[in-house]
Amino acid sequence: METDTHIRADARAEAGPRSLGCSLRHFACEQNLLSRPDGSASFLQGDTSVLAGVYGPAEVKVSKEIFNKATLEVLLRPKIGLPGVAEKSRERLIRNTCEAVVLGALHPRTSITVVLQVVSDAGSLLACCLNAACMALVDAGVPMRALFCGVTCALDSDGNLVLDPTLKQEKEARAVLTFALDSVEQKLLMSTTKGLYSNAELQQCLAAAQAASQHVFRFYRESLQRRYSKS
Amino acid sequence: MKETPLSNCERRFLLRAIEEKKRLDGRQTYDYRSIRISFGTDYGCCIVELGKTRVLGQVSCELVSPKLNRATEGILFFNLELSQMAAPAFEPSRQSDLLVKLNRLLERCLRNSKCIDTESLCVVAGEKVWQIRVDLHLLNHDGNIIDAASIAAIVALCHFRRPDVSVQGNEVTLYTPEERDPVPLSIHHMPICASFAFFQQGTYLLVDPNEREERVMDGLLVIAMNKHREICTIQSSGGIMLLKDQVLRCTKIAGVKVAEITELIQKALENDRKVRKEGGKCGFAESIANQRITAFKMEKAPIDTSDVGEKAEEIIAEAEPPSEVVCNPVLRTPGTAQVGEGIENSWGDLGDSEKEDEDGDSDEAAVLDGLKMDTGIEISNHGNQDAPIVLSDSEEEEMIILDPDKYMKKVRTQTISTKQAAVPSKRPTKKRKKKRAVD
Numbered sequence: 001m002e003t004d005t006h007i008r009a010d011a012r013a014e015a016g017p018r019s020l021g022c023s024l025r026h027f028a029c030e031q032n033l034l035s036r037p038d039g040s041a042s043f044l045q046g047d048t049s050v051l052a053g054v055y056g057p058a059e060v061k062v063s064k065e066i067f068n069k070a071t072l073e074v075l076l077r078p079k080i081g082l083p084g085v086a087e088k089s090r091e092r093l094i095r096n097t098c099e100a101v102v103l104g105a106l107h108p109r110t111s112i113t114v115v116l117q118v119v120s121d122a123g124s125l126l127a128c129c130l131n132a133a134c135m136a137l138v139d140a141g142v143p144m145r146a147l148f149c150g151v152t153c154a155l156d157s158d159g160n161l162v163l164d165p166t167l168k169q170e171k172e173a174r175a176v177l178t179f180a181l182d183s184v185e186q187k188l189l190m191s192t193t194k195g196l197y198s199n200a201e202l203q204q205c206l207a208a209a210q211a212a213s214q215h216v217f218r219f220y221r222e223s224l225q226r227r228y229s230k231s
Numbered sequence: 232m233k234e235t236p237l238s239n240c241e242r243r244f245l246l247r248a249i250e251e252k253k254r255l256d257g258r259q260t261y262d263y264r265s266i267r268i269s270f271g272t273d274y275g276c277c278i279v280e281l282g283k284t285r286v287l288g289q290v291s292c293e294l295v296s297p298k299l300n301r302a303t304e305g306i307l308f309f310n311l312e313l314s315q316m317a318a319p320a321f322e323p324s325r326q327s328d329l330l331v332k333l334n335r336l337l338e339r340c341l342r343n344s345k346c347i348d349t350e351s352l353c354v355v356a357g358e359k360v361w362q363i364r365v366d367l368h369l370l371n372h373d374g375n376i377i378d379a380a381s382i383a384a385i386v387a388l389c390h391f392r393r394p395d396v397s398v399q400g401n402e403v404t405l406y407t408p409e410e411r412d413p414v415p416l417s418i419h420h421m422p423i424c425a426s427f428a429f430f431q432q433g434t435y436l437l438v439d440p441n442e443r444e445e446r447v448m449d450g451l452l453v454i455a456m457n458k459h460r461e462i463c464t465i466q467s468s469g470g471i472m473l474l475k476d477q478v479l480r481c482t483k484i485a486g487v488k489v490a491e492i493t494e495l496i497q498k499a500l501e502n503d504r505k506v507r508k509e510g511g512k513c514g515f516a517e518s519i520a521n522q523r524i525t526a527f528k529m530e531k532a533p534i535d536t537s538d539v540g541e542k543a544e545e546i547i548a549e550a551e552p553p554s555e556v557v558c559n560p561v562l563r564t565p566g567t568a569q570v571g572e573g574i575e576n577s578w579g580d581l582g583d584s585e586k587e588d589e590d591g592d593s594d595e596a597a598v599l600d601g602l603k604m605d606t607g608i609e610i611s612n613h614g615n616q617d618a619p620i621v622l623s624d625s626e627e628e629e630m631i632i633l634d635p636d637k638y639m640k641k642v643r644t645q646t647i648s649t650k651q652a653a654v655p656s657k658r659p660t661k662k663r664k665k666k667r668a669v670d
Contacts, residue, residue, distance in 0.1 A: 203543030
């Protein structure tokens, strides 16, 4: 049984990657759309939409104060009902990613709060949350070492690689992998996976995510260029 | 995070402006802020903007068993959430007084006014009914939450479609949207809240107060009304006494405002229906204004993944195979367990830092160090030859030697021969140390 899957995985690797469905859905982003938060962004990937608000650096509760860096908090609110375990787990993944890039040492004993609200979920939700969080942090002017983006890959039962999958593709997929990459070296900041995949497939997904991240970062750059342009 | 307090001069300024019939945002006394309604791609999802106040509404449904005393009625559930995104003062997962008040008011406005036909939500009497859940999320707080929330709730309910069901005998079949078109809820009327803020004990009145105005107001009157001018709910808070004709005047204003808002809602719903029917683009992506410089869109981007396979193979080829981890737990005695991988405990060894500290203490650190290094090596060499004692160059380790004279002498003679120049001055100190060690 084990050898069988191994052979199949090898055959797949030899057959080379299938570029079927390897495209990102249309992206849209609006920054600074909320008046109360210090920074806000709405990020859309296809029909998936997430709204992010950032408060900070601001006053911190004494119990949460860290003497040599800023306390980073991430809150993820689902659309229906109260936040559960799934949201807590995502919050943690996003917080760890943000902590890797935010220069918290520049603002000791303060709090940086990222609030994310799911507006509609149509696949690749975590990646969209990461992108929205990054754009909101940029809007709030929080100092960061690098920008970051989230890319989701799905592997279906035939071994085809799908980037930025929709909800339907995610459900049918054998494995769903989400990566967070930084903008300087396209290094991996966070990865979370679900399902079965081989060693070679993981590397393929990572390489594809790195290629896709280039597009996302170009989107970031162009959107910021437009924002700070004079016209 | 605490709310920023309003300064006295700001408060006085706002009140003076109200006395002079002026509002900070340039509105007239009876003006509403502009209302914008946008819909999501799925049914029952909308965002309502009332000026800068923004509320996200989402309706969902579920088949549940009905309440015992109302066997033939569906269940309506409202939940307004004050997210921390809306204002920093809103604590996550805490029921504040404001939240309870707003939720109660919403329930009275929408459930108790019987605007939704709950009997049509019954599938099998006493067994299965639809539970309609309305989730409202405040995204940005700029005053008058209740009006924005009530508009969002009714718009979401009007926009919502529930899956069609059929009952054959005792069997309930649920149809997916592909099989049968989902059906809208039956809505009798649309109650909408209108808020009036009172200042100076009811002398001045403002419609649709914004956040600043809410903070200096004395009292608030909320009137929920439908376009037929039927009052659904009326609530006065803040403890002000209102005269009869004041309330009457407010209901008249509310009637006009509610008619305007209802018309706007119907137009928005009609627009969305048309777009969906024609199969055009809908959803929040379309509601982002293109001309804004803060907004940016990118069309579907193909990603070249042809070299992904080669890259992956390269990385795998370069990567070293992981070292084999062999687990062979050692059972010291029967009935014991072991934690860890069976490597010897290294906690007893002295770290480098400690050694350095000691070196720093001695006055002739540099010279001594060179000497000691040598002795250390020598000793270990001797150890290998003569006895199984292995010594490091640490001073404290020297103290452990049980029979130091024999080995030390040998060492010393060796060092003297190699380091003639350094030794004469060093010898006394070394000796002193050793004496201490022996004692």
